[in-house]
Amino acid sequence: MGQSPKGNNVTSEFSLNAVEFHQGKSDFGEKFLNPSGKYTSQITKEIEIPSIVMSVRAPVGDVNLTRKTIVIGRGLAAIQPYGYSLEYLYHFLLTQKSILEQQATGTTFKAIGGEVLRNLPIALPAEKEQIRIVNLINSVFEVESQLMK
Numbered sequence: 001m002g003q004s005p006k007g008n009n010v011t012s013e014f015s016l017n018a019v020e021f022h023q024g025k026s027d028f029g030e031k032f033l034n035p036s037g038k039y040t041s042q043i044t045k046e047i048e049i050p051s052i053v054m055s056v057r058a059p060v061g062d063v064n065l066t067r068k069t070i071v072i073g074r075g076l077a078a079i080q081p082y083g084y085s086l087e088y089l090y091h092f093l094l095t096q097k098s099i100l101e102q103q104a105t106g107t108t109f110k111a112i113g114g115e116v117l118r119n120l121p122i123a124l125p126a127e128k129e130q131i132r133i134v135n136l137i138n139s140v141f142e143v144e145s146q147l148m149k
Helices: 086-094 097-103 114-118 127-148
Strands: 019-022 052-056 060-065 070-072 076-079
Touching (some): 060 097, 070 076, 086 127
Antiparallel strands (some): 052 060, 052 076
């Protein structure tokens, strides 16, 4: 789960001891996290690659892949693919958004905590099956992309 640095430690100016900072899903791309243009030298929760970042505050359950080390704030959680193919876990988590939304609490804005994520059941097929599933999903997206042209 993310932990935000103090506001005065977040800047739009890059420095050698700063790391890119992300607070919520505002910089989510279609699949990969876009640059935020924000940096911090107060390293609270640093996320290494490969990782999946998930929005845990309004909206809940959106996911993106990271391409570089970042620091995440309270609106995000990081999921590392231990024992899973990164692509498989990413696609699996995409299917869990509605389940996570149902478990969200709060009146001003919906959010989930670390306990919800830690208790999320994840299907773990054999590694070869994970790869087969990812290849099939990518094939479907490729066909869809061709049809949209």
